[in-house]
Amino acid sequence: MxxxxxxxxxxxxxxxxxxxxxxxxxxxxxxxxxxxxxxxxxxxxxxxxxxxxxxxxxxxxxxxxxxxxxxxxxxxxxxxxxxxxxxxxxxxxxxxxxxxxxxxxxxxxxxxxxxxxxxxxxxxxxxxxxxxxxxxxxxxxxxxxxxxxxxxxxxxxxxxxxxxxxxxxxxxxxxxxxxxxxxxxxxxxxxxxxxxxxxxxxxxxxxxxxxxxxxxxxxxxxxxxxxPLLEGLDGVDKMSKSKHNYIGIDERPEEMFGKTMSLPDHLMMKYFELITDLPLEKISEINASLAAGQMHPRDAKMLLGRTIVRMYHGFGASERAQEQFISVFQKGSMPDEIPELQWNGSEEVNILELLVNVNLLPSKSEARKMIKNNGVKIDGTKVEDPNLIVRVQEGMTVQVGKRKFIKLLVDGE
Amino acid sequence: MxxxxxxxxxxxxxxxxxxxxxxxxxxxxxxxxxxxxxxxxxxxxxxxxxxxxxxxxxxxxxxxxxxxxxxxxxxxxxxxxxxxxxxxxxxxxxxxxxxxxxxxxxxxxxxxxxxxxxxxxxxxxxxxxxxxxxxxxxxxxxxxxxxxxxxxxxxxxxxxxxxxxxxxxxxxxxxxxxxxxxxxxxxxxxxxxxxxxxxxxxxxxxxxxxxxxxxxxxxxxxxxxxxPLLEGLDGVDKMSKSKHNYIGIDERPEEMFGKTMSLPDHLMMKYFELITDLPLEKISEINASLAAGQMHPRDAKMLLGRTIVRMYHGFGASERAQEQFISVFQKGSMPDEIPELQWNGSEEVNILELLVNVNLLPSKSEARKMIKNNGVKIDGTKVEDPNLIVRVQEGMTVQVGKRKFIKLLVDGE
Structure with a gap:
């Protein structure tokens, strides 16, 4: 040779x-x-x-x-x-x-x-x-x-x-x-x-x-x-569209960030290693800090979220996505687990019908009242118009009041 | 319908x-x-x-x-x-x-x-x-x-x-x-x-x-x-070229007849039924006569031999083949089983070399003597010329004196 x-x-x-x-x-x-x-x-x-x-x-x-x-x-x-x-x-x-x-x-x-x-x-x-x-x-x-x-x-x-x-x-x-x-x-x-x-x-x-x-x-x-195969957000199955446990490469910054935050802690390091562009030394540092208790898992996960969003949408979007997440979920009383609901209705739907259909509110009149009282949010954004036509998207979060959340799944398979 | x-x-x-x-x-x-x-x-x-x-x-x-x-x-x-x-x-x-x-x-x-x-x-x-x-x-x-x-x-x-x-x-x-x-x-x-x-x-x-x-x-x-598969002349294996237990459709009348005579008795009726053109009634008759002891198995087998030769070579040939068989083998002291020998030499060979090679005679001079004494036959035909060039063929019978027979197999596979 x-x-x-x-x-x-x-x-x-x-x-x-x-x-x-x-x-x-x-x-x-x-x-x-x-x-x-x-x-x-x-x-x-x-x-x-x-x-x-x-x-x-x-x-x-x-x-x-x-x-x-x-x-x-x-x-x-x-x-x-x-x-x-x-x-x-x-x-x-x-x-x-x-x-x-x-x-x-x-x-x-x-x-x-x-x-x-x-x-x-x-x-x-x-x-x-x-x-x-x-x-x-x-x-x-x-x-x-x-x-x-x-x-x-x-x-x-x-x-x-x-x-x-x-x-x-x-x-x-x-x-x-x-x-x-x-x-x-x-x-x-x-x-x-x-x-x-x-x-x-x-x-x-x-x-x-x-x-x-x-x-x-x-x-x-x-x-x-x-x-290696990457486990999805459920921490169990391989990430795949059919399991609804994925983060799409084309998803919006808020969605990417929010989904990342729902990842079980034990998978964080694997995600850092396999799907981010952070250098190995940086990843080792994070791992060490976590192990030593110098870094809170939530902060590490936010870094992961920012990194992922930054890779696909740039720095500005990653910062905004984190701020949005904090203002909507963390400062509010975001539950640990948001119940998920399969949406089988049409892609576009009136907000009142949507709220009733997913059982967040008992009737259209109740729904109208709640919107007037600023109590309805979609993906953290307040809904002001009771005639709003909502375009239902995978993973869209609908919130009523402070405590009631629901995440919509769209049957895309 | x-x-x-x-x-x-x-x-x-x-x-x-x-x-x-x-x-x-x-x-x-x-x-x-x-x-x-x-x-x-x-x-x-x-x-x-x-x-x-x-x-x-x-x-x-x-x-x-x-x-x-x-x-x-x-x-x-x-x-x-x-x-x-x-x-x-x-x-x-x-x-x-x-x-x-x-x-x-x-x-x-x-x-x-x-x-x-x-x-x-x-x-x-x-x-x-x-x-x-x-x-x-x-x-x-x-x-x-x-x-x-x-x-x-x-x-x-x-x-x-x-x-x-x-x-x-x-x-x-x-x-x-x-x-x-x-x-x-x-x-x-x-x-x-x-x-x-x-x-x-x-x-x-x-x-x-x-x-x-x-x-x-x-x-x-x-x-x-x-x-059904037809058993070969050995009465055991399916008839096939590689098993050397077959009667070729192109074989000479004497060979066809002689081979048929070597068939085990118990296969006779199957051969009648499957490979001759005799009508069913005729075949039933033969079977009945054999069963009643009115017909000797050797006669039935000769009828089978004649029928097969007649089908592929015509009536005249079938009669001649039977006569030839009787004169050579039956009237002589044809052994029940003729030993077979695989011939690996060249296709054409001098008669003296052949006789020595297959161990029928110990030397060329002995072979020459035996030919002079009219003691050598190939397929029942006397050999008169000690310089004869023999074309070796599958199933060819070589006879020395009254008792020594050998059948040659040619490796055609």
Missing amino acids: QKLTDQQEQEVQEQLALYRQGVQEIIPLKELESKIRTSVIENRPLKIKLGLDPSAPDVHLGHTVVLNKLRQFQEHGHIIQLIIGDFTGKIGDPTGKSVARKQLTEDEVKHNAQTYFEQFSKVLDMDRVELHYNSKWLGEMKMEDVIGLAGKITVARLMERDDFEARIKEGKPISLHEFFYPLMQGFDSVQLECDIELGGTDQHFNVLMGRHFQEKYNKEKQVVILM | QKLTDQQEQEVQEQLALYRQGVQEIIPLKELESKIRTSVIENRPLKIKLGLDPSAPDVHLGHTVVLNKLRQFQEHGHIIQLIIGDFTGKIGDPTGKSVARKQLTEDEVKHNAQTYFEQFSKVLDMDRVELHYNSKWLGEMKMEDVIGLAGKITVARLMERDDFEARIKEGKPISLHEFFYPLMQGFDSVQLECDIELGGTDQHFNVLMGRHFQEKYNKEKQVVILM
């Missing part, structure tokens, strides 16, 4: 240390180091892959765990390859059973990719991102190529995937085409000769497919970097 | 009775009757499918069990669809592990199909046979179509196939592409809208795939007719 200069060796070690931060697993670490080394010697960027599902373009902070890692690679000159898995989206579900896998049109796919692109631009430098649609190569494969691909993996290996294994045990059917999703994801890496693929730990099986098939097609194997 | 005339009803019942003869299973019988009925009413021929492996074109009497059944359908005006599975032959084995599944060239496929065609012409009226190559449609399918096909069957269903099940239990790997062979066979039936598919009982799983996929693609389902 070529000998590196001291400066080059330092560069390799710096990159390696950075990329290892906060990851769950690197498979294998040795190869990552070797790839960085080659990249430094040859002054050649590595190709870092992230696969995206074209059917669910709503990006939340859970996704930024991976995006932040990609950003680190970008900062050292590497190339990000975003792969829109539009081929599976276009073919839909051939069994016709699953509603989730409904067929997307060409336009929907493009639109969703655009949505990703816009949202990702808040974290990544999109001028240095390659955007690929895997229908370009998968759509061109013929039966002969498919058989060739299928001949490079065993049935037993595929059945090791957790969800397949579970369904087999439970006697639930697996349609044969489902075996092809991991194959296709693996083949994407063959096609684009990816050096590294990122994914959440729940993608363990699928991202390893890239290594498997690259080897079978006599390509250099990619390194797999698995990022 | 349309009412049939008495004559039509009789025609339906006649056909049904004929097709049921000697079969192992019809799935389902009701649908077969209904298809015949429609065919008679609408005066429309049924399409009867037989799939063929392009890599093994040597046809033996085991194959004629199915061919004779096809012949019966032909005699009532139905159309035979022979499908050469050239697509699988052309792609070979993508794992590159199996020697058996080596890739065939276009020319080899055509040549093998031609060989089938020539040999089948001894049983079928080839003017009323459609010949199809499944690469025509399978080769054109794209990934999207393959996924569509795969989405119409479950993994569990495929794993029910006996050999897959056994390999899973034994922990032996199944390559994913192997799952596609039954799928492709099934899709052939969709493509050609087959009414009936024939196969041996060992094809149970594969031929049912046609029914499965026709239903999924909203076609009328084919009826499956499974024929």
Whole structure:
């Protein structure tokens, strides 16, 4: 192996240390180091892959765990390859059973990719991102190529995937085409000769497919970097839109801040580490201060909230969001837990109807009276007009008097 | 349902009775009757499918069990669809592990199909046979179509196939592409809208795939007719070239006759029923005579031998073959079992070298002496020239003196 200069060796070690931060697993670490080394010697960027599902373009902070890692690679000159898995989206579900896998049109796919692109631009430098649609190569494969691909993996290996294994045990059917999703994801890496693929730990099986098939097609194997999954605001499940426990990357500053404040204390440090841009030393400091009792958890959480808002809306917005939060909730008697209510009515609704419908007030006349007495607030803002048409939004807080709060959930799934 | 005339009803019942003869299973019988009925009413021929492996074109009497059944359908005006599975032959084995599944060239496929065609012409009226190559449609399918096909069957269903099940239990790997062979066979039936598919009982799983996929693609389902497997001359294994227990459809009359005489008695009636063209009543008669002791088993077997030779070589040849057999073996002291020897030498060999190599004689000079004394015979014919170049053939009998026999096997696999 070529000998590196001291400066080059330092560069390799710096990159390696950075990329290892906060990851769950690197498979294998040795190869990552070797790839960085080659990249430094040859002054050649590595190709870092992230696969995206074209059917669910709503990006939340859970996704930024991976995006932040990609950003680190970008900062050292590497190339990000975003792969829109539009081929599976276009073919839909051939069994016709699953509603989730409904067929997307060409336009929907493009639109969703655009949505990703816009949202990702808040974290990544999109001028240095390659955007690929895997229908370009998968759509061109013929039966002969498919058989060739299928001949490079065993049935037993595929059945090791957790969800397949579970369904087999439970006697639930697996349609044969489902075996092809991991194959296709693996083949994407063959096609684009990816050096590294990122994914959440729940993608363990699928991202390893890239290594498997690259080897079978006599390509250099990619390194797999698995990022931890971020628990959502409930502190239990993985952050996801369907669990209503997420903070969207596009949400308003007050909403982001307020939601952050509702996070269980024990997850704060994980959030600092995985989804903020604070340097490691700063995060260690906060952790130490908390442990020593020199910092109140609420203050740490407000710093987390400000940091998140600052990352997506800038400094000014982060300060305002905190002030707003303090004036509305903290100075009032904000309950520890705001009851949540699923809103199934129309998107736009008269304020009086809303108040009655969610049982905050018994009648429209009571509601009108309460508004006159300045007793109704939406997201902390006083309602003055009893004819106000409210546009119901996810997480919108409705307050009546000092004690009665309700948070509205919108069925967006 | 349309009412049939008495004559039509009789025609339906006649056909049904004929097709049921000697079969192992019809799935389902009701649908077969209904298809015949429609065919008679609408005066429309049924399409009867037989799939063929392009890599093994040597046809033996085991194959004629199915061919004779096809012949019966032909005699009532139905159309035979022979499908050469050239697509699988052309792609070979993508794992590159199996020697058996080596890739065939276009020319080899055509040549093998031609060989089938020539040999089948001894049983079928080839003017009323459609010949199809499944690469025509399978080769054109794209990934999207393959996924569509795969989405119409479950993994569990495929794993029910006996050999897959056994390999899973034994922990032996199944390559994913192997799952596609039954799928492709099934899709052939969709493509050609087959009414009936024939196969041996060992094809149970594969031929049912046609029914499965026709239903999924909203076609009328084919009826499956499974024929019994014919045991070979050893009376144990299924007749096959690799087991050296077969009578080839192209073999010489003497060889056919002689091999038939080596058949264990208990299989005689099965051979009469499945591979001869004798009418059922005649076969019943023979069976009764044997049971009553009015007919010697050797005479029955000679009738079987004559019948088989007559079917493939005509009456004259059948008589001559029997005479030859009697003069060589029966009048001489033919042993009950002739030892067999695998011949690995060159195809053409000098008679003296042959006799020494197979240990019938200790030296070339001894061999030369024995020939001079008229003591060497090949297939019952005296050898007179010690410089004779022998072309070694499968099943060739070499005799030295009255007692020493050897039968040569040629490694053709």
